[in-house]
Amino acid sequence: MTVLPRTTPTNSESAFQIIRDAILSGALSPGSKISEAHTCQIYGIGRGPLREALRRLEGCKLVEIKPNAGAKVSFIKPSQIIEIYEIRESLEGLACKLAATNANKTDCLALRSIITEQRLQMTQNNGDLAPLKEGDLDLHFSIVKVSGNTQLFQLLCHDLYQLVQLYRLQPNTSPSRPHIALEEHTQIVDAIERKDPELADLLMRRHISNARQELLANLSL
C-alpha cells in the first residue's frame, strides 16, 4: 500500500501548472493567443493533455476558450476588478468575522508575526516594495485560513486572488500605500486577537474598500 498516490505528475497536470505560472508571472501577456500546435511543441507534449490543461485554466478564469477560435489569456477589465474587489470586501469581511470567532492563541501569534515581519521589511528596504506585496497576501491568506471555512479559502485564495494578480500586471499597476495598509492590518489583527468579530469584519471591509477606492482613482487618472 503506497501512501504517495503518484510519483510523476501527468503531462496535463504539468502543462496546467506551467502555463498558469506563465500567465500569473506575465510571461504570457493578457489577451495573447495560446496556439495549440505551438504550445504543445514547446512543452513537448501532445495536444490532448494540453487541451485538458487549457480547460482547467478556463475553469480558473485565467484563459478564455471560444469554439473553433482557440484559447486566449484572459484580460481583466477595470470594471471587472472593481467588481471583484466588491466581492473581496464582503468575503474577507466574513473571513475576519470567522477568524475572530475561531482563532486560538497559536493562530493569533502567527498573524502577529506576519505583521512584525512586514514592519521589519518596510523599515529595512523602503524602496523595494515587492516583498511587501507578498507579505500583504500572506496576511490575507492566513486570516482566511484561520477562518476555518475551507470553501471560502478555496474561493478567495485559489480563484479570486489569481484574478487580482492577473490584473496587477496589466496597464496601470497601482503603487499601493504600504504604510497605511500596515496600520490597517495591525488594527485588523488586534480585533481578531481581542475576539471582536464585528470590528474585525468592519475593519477588513474598510481596508479593502480603501484599496478599491485607490484602484478607482488610479484608473481615472
Next chain:
Amino acid sequence: MTVLPRTTPTNSESAFQIIRDAILSGALSPGSKISEAHTCQIYGIGRGPLREALRRLEGCKLVEIKPNAGAKVSFIKPSQIIEIYEIRESLEGLACKLAATNANKTDCLALRSIITEQRLQMTQNNGDLAPLKEGDLDLHFSIVKVSGNTQLFQLLCHDLYQLVQLYRLQPNTSPSRPHIALEEHTQIVDAIERKDPELADLLMRRHISNARQELLANLSL
C-alpha cells in the same frame, strides 16, 4: 458576415451540458464513477471531447478527477454546504445592498411580480412545493442580476447555486419553510424598493442565516 458564431455545438460542449444536467437532476448520483469508455459509448463521442467536458465539470466542482483513477460525481458533505451558506449569506447580502442602490422602477416591478407569482403558487397548490423552490431561486437570481455586479452573478448563480442544487438531492432533503421564506422575501423586496441598502443587506443575511440554521437542525436530527 454571420452574426451567429456557430450553428452546432461541439461534441465537448454537448457532453458538458448533458452530463451537467444529469448530475444536477440526480440521474448521475453523487459519488458514482464516470467511466470514460462507458460514457463516451453512450453519447457516441470520442474520449478526447469527453475528457475536456469532464475537466470543465471539474472546474464547476461538479466532478472530482484523480490521476489514474478517473472522475467521480462530487459528494457535498454537510459541513461543506454549511460553509457555502456562510458564503451565500455574505454575498447575497452584498447583492441586496447593491440592488437597493442600483435598482430602477422596472427592476422593482420585476422583483415584485416574482413575489406575487410565488404567493399565488402557494395559495393554489399548497401541497406541491416544487414550483416554490423554483420561484425562490428566481427571486434570488433576479436580485443578484439587479445588483449589476456581473462577477457576483457568475459566482453565485453559476457556481454556488449548482453546488446547493447538488446537495439538495443528497441524503436528507430539507422540507424548507415556504410561508416564512415568502414573508422574508417580501420584506427584502420592500427594502430594495425603498432604496435602503443596509436594511436589504441585513434582511437577506438573516434570511439565508435562517435557512442555514434549519439545515443545521435537519442534519443533526
Next chain:
DNA sequence: AGTAGCAAAATTGTTGACAAAAACGTGACG
C-alpha cells in the same frame, strides 16, 4: 482459511493522423 505474489483484464494517459472550420491571401469585378 488466509495471504502473498503474479498474470490477465480493464481503465486511464498519451499520441499521431484525419476531418472540419476559420483565417489568410490573391485576384477579379463594380
Next chain:
DNA sequence: CGTCACGTTTTTGTCAACAATTTTGCTACT
C-alpha cells in the same frame, strides 16, 4: 479604391490506436 469570391493555409475538433497504470482474479504456499 473598396469589396466580394474563391482557393490555400493554418488552426481547431475529433477519432482510433498504443502505452502506462491500476484493478482484478487466480494460483500457490504457509
